[in-house]
Amino acid sequence: MTRAVIAGSGSEIPPTRVSNAMLARVMDTSDEWIRERSGVEARHYVERGTGTSDLGVVAARRAIDHAGITPADIDLVVFATMTPDHFFPGAGALLQAKLGLREVPCFDIRQQCVGFLYGLQLADAQIRAGLARTVLLVGAEIHTGFMPWTATNWEYMLGRGDVPPTPEEFAWNTRFRHLTVLFGDAGAAVVVRATEEPRRGVVDSLLHTSGAEYDKLYVPGTGFKHRPYTDPEQFKRGDHIPVMDGRAVFKMATTSMIAASQEVLTRNEVRIDELSLVLMHQANKRINEYCQKALGIPDSKVLHNIERYGNTTAATIPLLWDEAARAGRVTAGDLVLLVAFGAGMNWGATLVRV
Numbered sequence: 001m002t003r004a005v006i007a008g009s010g011s012e013i014p015p016t017r018v019s020n021a022m023l024a025r026v027m028d029t030s031d032e033w034i035r036e037r038s039g040v041e042a043r044h045y046v047e048r049g050t051g052t053s054d055l056g057v058v059a060a061r062r063a064i065d066h067a068g069i070t071p072a073d074i075d076l077v078v079f080a081t082m083t084p085d086h087f088f089p090g091a092g093a094l095l096q097a098k099l100g101l102r103e104v105p106c107f108d109i110r111q112q113c114v115g116f117l118y119g120l121q122l123a124d125a126q127i128r129a130g131l132a133r134t135v136l137l138v139g140a141e142i143h144t145g146f147m148p149w150t151a152t153n154w155e156y157m158l159g160r161g162d163v164p165p166t167p168e169e170f171a172w173n174t175r176f177r178h179l180t181v182l183f184g185d186a187g188a189a190v191v192v193r194a195t196e197e198p199r200r201g202v203v204d205s206l207l208h209t210s211g212a213e214y215d216k217l218y219v220p221g222t223g224f225k226h227r228p229y230t231d232p233e234q235f236k237r238g239d240h241i242p243v244m245d246g247r248a249v250f251k252m253a254t255t256s257m258i259a260a261s262q263e264v265l266t267r268n269e270v271r272i273d274e275l276s277l278v279l280m281h282q283a284n285k286r287i288n289e290y291c292q293k294a295l296g297i298p299d300s301k302v303l304h305n306i307e308r309y310g311n312t313t314a315a316t317i318p319l320l321w322d323e324a325a326r327a328g329r330v331t332a333g334d335l336v337l338l339v340a341f342g343a344g345m346n347w348g349a350t351l352v353r354v
């Protein structure tokens with residue numbers, strides 16, 4: 001039977017590291033609040049002009065090298081992002097051109113923080129169906145486009161300018177602080193390959209969506225429900241910036257991630273002690289600690305990197321995977337549980353045998 005294995009991974013972290021204290025220059029927040037409530041200590045931001053496809057390309061090149069293949073081997077691209085370079089086309093086509101791939105099909109998928117797990121299920125299904133043998137799966141995001149502060153505020157925050165925000169700008173930036181402090185930019189990619197080797201590859205993917213609660217985390221403006229789809233009034237209201245009911249999302253995330261993990265483990269008759277590693281979406285360290293405790297997973301089996309990168313949405317799980325693989329924490333025969341929750345609402349849990 002043909003199965004899909006993760007054969008290599010790569011990632012790209014943009015150069016500009018921004019600490020919590022730097023954010024506090026342009027809004028009413030503090031290092032202490034952000035660390036305590038979310039676990040985030042810093043995040044990285046791209047410089048103006050970099051697109052999500054650019055982060056994806058660098059990550060993909062590293063994943064291709066790591067897998068020991070060439071770009072010509074790739075016969076399918078799946079690009080997961082909620083922050084594409086353009087409204088259309090999606091980032092997959094741009095990545096295909098920049099990498100010089102053959103004219104292979106490129107899917108763009110937008111399941112936000114669960115994009116990687118949805119993409120992995122798609123890659124697995126394509127491989128099992130015999131439609132593809134080598135899939136490039138990318139998760140990348142540039143959240144800086146959501147940030148509400150002005151160009152002058154940016155310079156001040158980064159320590160490159162000496163004009164502080166006006167009281168009005170400071171208040172405007174503070175309005176979005178519960179959201180903006182959590183996110184960072186990053187790209188990560190994996191190469192998923194067909195194998196006929198027994199007992200390897202994606203064991204099972206469990207995916208769920210519940211659109212009923214979509215308005216707990218969404219972008220109210222700049223969509224085609226509006227005519228025109230974007231206008232200055234929407235920007236004035238701040239409708240281009242996501243709305244997030246943090247407490248509701250926190251509750252849904254913990255409930256769903258615990259339930260999905262238990263469901264995928266039960267239906268595959270896998271016990272926690274048989275897992276080598278658990279990689280959880282990095283939205284809030286407290287969410288993950290709660291899930292870890294409820295599931296009874298020891299610290300030694302859980303990796304976090306939210307303190308360094310914040311929430312990088314579709315990139316979190318492949319980024320963790322890449323760090324784990326390069327640190328020798330992902331080795332042949334290991335059974336790894338991947339679990340995520342995000343806007344949609346979407347959530348899922350995937351079991352992978354390395």
Ligand code: COA
Nearest residue numbers: 029030033037113177178181246247249250283284341342
């Ligand atoms: N800095 C300082 N204070 C802040 C702040 C910030 N960045 N953001 C919010 N606050 C304040 C609030 O204004 C509020 O003040 P008040 O009590 O005077 O009204 C107080 O902190 C508590 O706010 P609350 O929203 O209740 O905090 P919380 O403990 O729920 O933490 C989140 C907020 C956003 C960190 C938390 O709800 C969360 O992580 N939720 C899930 C978000 C998520 O996972 N999103 C992505 C899904 S993929």
